[in-house]
Amino acid sequence: MTGNNRTSIPPGNRRPVQGKGNPGTRSLQARIQEHYAVLPGSERKVADLILDFPGEVAAYSATELAGLAGASKAAVTRLIRRLDYASFEEARRAARDAQTWGSPVYLLSKDADRGAFDTRVQKHIEQDMRNITRTFDGIEEDTLEKIVDAIIGARRVWLFGYRNSHYLAGYLRWQLIQVRGDVHLLPAPGETLAEYMTELRSDDLLVVLGFRRRIPDVKRAMDIAGDAGVPVLFITDPTARQGSGATWTVRCEVRGEDLFDRYSAPMSFLHFLSVAVVARAGAAGRRRLALIEDRHEDLDAFG
Amino acid sequence: MTGNNRTSIPPGNRRPVQGKGNPGTRSLQARIQEHYAVLPGSERKVADLILDFPGEVAAYSATELAGLAGASKAAVTRLIRRLDYASFEEARRAARDAQTWGSPVYLLSKDADRGAFDTRVQKHIEQDMRNITRTFDGIEEDTLEKIVDAIIGARRVWLFGYRNSHYLAGYLRWQLIQVRGDVHLLPAPGETLAEYMTELRSDDLLVVLGFRRRIPDVKRAMDIAGDAGVPVLFITDPTARQGSGATWTVRCEVRGEDLFDRYSAPMSFLHFLSVAVVARAGAAGRRRLALIEDRHEDLDAFG
DNA sequence: CCGTGACTGAAATTCAAGTTTCAAATGTTC
């Protein structure tokens, strides 16, 4: 951050940005541009900084801005007063609210558009993006590597889930069986669980997809597996209390503003995990993929 | 800093998800997720707020966060301490600096492996974001409304898909049956398709999930349905040629740089569609939801 | 050159945000 006069607006040539007339509704940037031509040096340094990074002002204190601009705290305060803010805090808040689309002006205009399809789509996409990003924020590389090792090295992999989680478990199974065998989806249609529970061994791996709302069988199965010394990967959402005794717990964000939880983030994570498993499977995995391809041809599966 | 001993974390009961060991490098979100399960109510409210708006924390004061979360300033401070920050200011600054990839702490904490993993994650997230955005670029409001109407108005809805598509079809069915009955997933385990093909009527709806690689039965089923005058919604990927005679075709982006296709975007679309169906279902849908809840209680489904 | 006004930042001061304390309420265990 140079703090020097990087913004080369010629003072005499500049036309002031047209104000809306009510200072309370004009943005910080607009106000700076309106006064820019008459700003003394020190204040101009601060103004330049703000103009260079308009989206970030609210996250900095006046003291920090002063330092970054190579000016004094007093200069910051003076600039703020010149721009018709009562205090730095008022300016910071206004900048933040404008940035987060929470400003009163924005909300007024948004109300009119609220029913618009595009807004709905945008809001929806943002929620998915947020959930995906937040999910991966919580993924640690070491843990993922261990999970991948466990998937590759397990004698058998049991995928387990109910309701929505069942379809996610099924999807994950379908990825894993591309590169390894002995991957089973539970519960199987028309069957009861106990038979499988007797089979679990400590060289197996139980992968539990357990997004809310969870039925009690989920915890029971994990407890039984834990008692049998079976490693358990619990893929869940942040509302799950602890890891229910699981060896590893991965929390995927599913929350949104709708009645239903949203599963783009879990799907995203499962894909990421699957790709890591494929990579780890190496030559053995590639052989299996080739063999599957052969069998597809034998069975004329794709016409 | 004597701390508040009464809010100390119970030592034996907590199982950390993953310990990186160096608190300074873990994000605010990661820290919250690590402690989430044991957060008492008030702190959890604050944590939820932060998790909901991770990019914006730095622009808010602790007092503002407390108000927004419906908690006290003390709860904010306690949460911050629990997360191993010396002060709110430290947390705020860390959150802010984490937003900018050039922050010194972030750069210092990066080693070669960590950088590669983060790059992998970032690349992965970008691909999902791109696919989701592109998918919705292709969704027309009119078409979606017609699809929603068809789902609500059909005598029966048949969800149909193989391989990965089968699990997506299963997921969609699970959303739809929350607000309407007579929703069926095909193929059913251990059955053949022809029996169902004889049943299709023009007041039914066939929803075909047909992502690549498609087996010939997909096209055959759609042809048969078309011949029977059954409306067909074909949810597929851009490689599908035309709509195979379907009434409506929705193309979701699944392509990425990995061996496997990625399904966050289809999942995102299915969620969006499900939410629209719920909204359209109105009072009848709500009655069904309430009835399902009653039956859950009768069956003690959630313990 | 002198007088005046503007600019400037360090230092003094103010103030409110953040932290800690405390006692009441709530939760847990026996």
Added chain:
DNA sequence: GAACATTTGAAACTTGAATTTCAGTCACGG
């Protein structure tokens, strides 16, 4: 139900950021 632990937020307290003051410097006009 009793004993103990935990949670909670209002109030008291602390702290440091923001504001104001002050004196030195600079610029400009007569």
